[in-house]
Amino acid sequence: MSFSSKVERCELSPVRKFNSYAAEAEANGVKIYHLNIGQPDIETPEAFFHTVRNFDKAVLEYAPSDGLTEYVDAVRDYYGKLDVKLERKDILATSGGGEALEFALACILDDGDELLVPEPFYANYNTFAYMTGGSIRPIPTSPEDGYRYADRSRIEPLINEHTRGIMLTNPGNPTGVILSKEEMRIIADIVKEHDLFLVSDEVYREFVYDNEGMASFVELDDIKDNVIIVDSVSKRFSACGARIGALISRNAEFMAQAMKLCQARLCTATIEQLGAAAMYRQVTPAYFNAVRTEYQKRRDTVVEELTKIPGVKFRCPDGAFYMMITLPVDDTEKLQYFLLQEFNDAGDTVMFAPGCGFYADPSNGRNEIRIAYVNNCDYLRRAIHLLGKGIEAYNNR
């Protein structure tokens, strides 16, 4: 018995592959500071729990395959406030942003097809691409140029007869880069001229710092048939465990294909959709402002602490709650094993996501890491301090 060549190409998540070593370290009494996973400590809005507690049907029935009207309309109204007019048929409820990504790629990629993605990129994109029979062709960027990618001379040479689309995360995971309106226009012109899909993963839309704000690709009417938006309540409302997202497009043919996949898996969780709808309805701009202020403080704390570590390089991220950091070590995977198996400082150690997991060719990014700054400032100070101590111990071992 053999396995699919597609699944054989996939890898375990770089964010989670050290979990068993972490469990061992914890069993040995070591406390781990987590910079590796995007699980915020921000409280989930009470609107969610209130709705869940007050569900009063006696039978927990299937939802419609395309989503409960309560949820779909709540998403529409959220976009309405961003001045984006969507119809119900433009929105499909999904199990988190993950399922939206899966469905998007499954509809547009075939064997041998390619999707251009600015690199470094969210590692799970590889799995979703490989499972279609296609793959990701990276648009290389570098720490030196601030991981920016919206540049014709960088993108157009990579387009060939296999290219079906461009996919990006905006604000960026793992880089924190946000596209300017001018950069968005460049990308929009490229997908229009080359007849490509544009999959825009905008799950971090609320997390834009320094009062910059950002636009969504769904606002651009001239590429409305090209654009597919991946969205989720996970980060927006700190409700990762709800598993409620949305696949959004004004391309009716695309949505008809995606609906086949929605029907095959029947539906997304009923109560969780109602809870998500309540958050969209009841959470105020004040909530988003408070959360944004808190994350900006965390970012600033991390930046301040990182500047104290000799040889560390990074750019200050503009959005999301991730950043890439270049460390003065030979191999950050080896550093992570060392930190979990041989190092502790007063019983504490630290985890990050090694950078190679965010590159198509894992021989790249060997001296980079990605961190998520999703915990409070004291926690982050200690975590970055541990990182500095760990680097020193590793290089002196």
Add this chain to the structure above:
Amino acid sequence: MSFSSKVERCELSPVRKFNSYAAEAEANGVKIYHLNIGQPDIETPEAFFHTVRNFDKAVLEYAPSDGLTEYVDAVRDYYGKLDVKLERKDILATSGGGEALEFALACILDDGDELLVPEPFYANYNTFAYMTGGSIRPIPTSPEDGYRYADRSRIEPLINEHTRGIMLTNPGNPTGVILSKEEMRIIADIVKEHDLFLVSDEVYREFVYDNEGMASFVELDDIKDNVIIVDSVSKRFSACGARIGALISRNAEFMAQAMKLCQARLCTATIEQLGAAAMYRQVTPAYFNAVRTEYQKRRDTVVEELTKIPGVKFRCPDGAFYMMITLPVDDTEKLQYFLLQEFNDAGDTVMFAPGCGFYADPSNGRNEIRIAYVNNCDYLRRAIHLLGKGIEAYNNR
């Protein structure tokens, strides 16, 4: 821009494709009796809602990719009571049985691969197979031989170099057929001799009538590396909207592949897993007995009413809550359109799932339908009565 050839091969669900016509009929004031979808009216156990209401964490966090320990251990103990010893690593939490099916097929099927499935079969199997690049090769059965398929002379001639496995629903959807222990042995010997996976969808395990009982393929130690079980709380506890299922196998290599897919989508809903665990822990055998008795009564009611319709043929199902029925009409899809657009009896009409959706070649099953007997006996009597009246009106139109 074009779409994946894989998704282009898929179809909308035959169970849901008449929904827009149904909405139109309802808008015209017609009441529809639903025999088309397996949404039971049985109440979801209070254990689920109690747990959901009492969730008291402030942050709704991700669950582990392989499932919450509370849920995985509850599933283990449920199998323990069936005398099946499973380890935690043999169980992955999934979003309903649908995701378990998706992951199973994605791991074992590649481009051009074939999976043997007794026909008629659950229509969504096609979508899950096509999306891998593989396809389903039907094991034909017929109404005349009671839809039975466990027969070497029927199965072995279909095995070729592309065959990767056999997949079946036991108890059967849409046929209600249950494999005897002797039949299970025949299937087990075939997969062993031909080195095939056996994907056994056992989500209707509790619904076995006439005190017959049934075994699970996971009990057979000599094929433990071949067997993949698809399971779900949807029907077991009438909790379809929870979207909690399980992928179960004692084949460690298979589970390692499936874990890659689990990690890519991060996790299954946290609160719903806790609710599912509570049902496994707290629901008693008396609950299953009562539900089984109720479904058996419904089955008997449907059988009694169907015998009153001239020209209708069927076999009495042994399990699940579905049955295939051969009608005295030329085309049951046309009949369904007629029933929704031109027919009503005192303002009522009826929906079923046309049989062709359950065959690989949709020119088969044109005079068959599948019904789900998931509502109370009065409802079912009226629904079958409407079916009889509708057939008469259709044939006289």
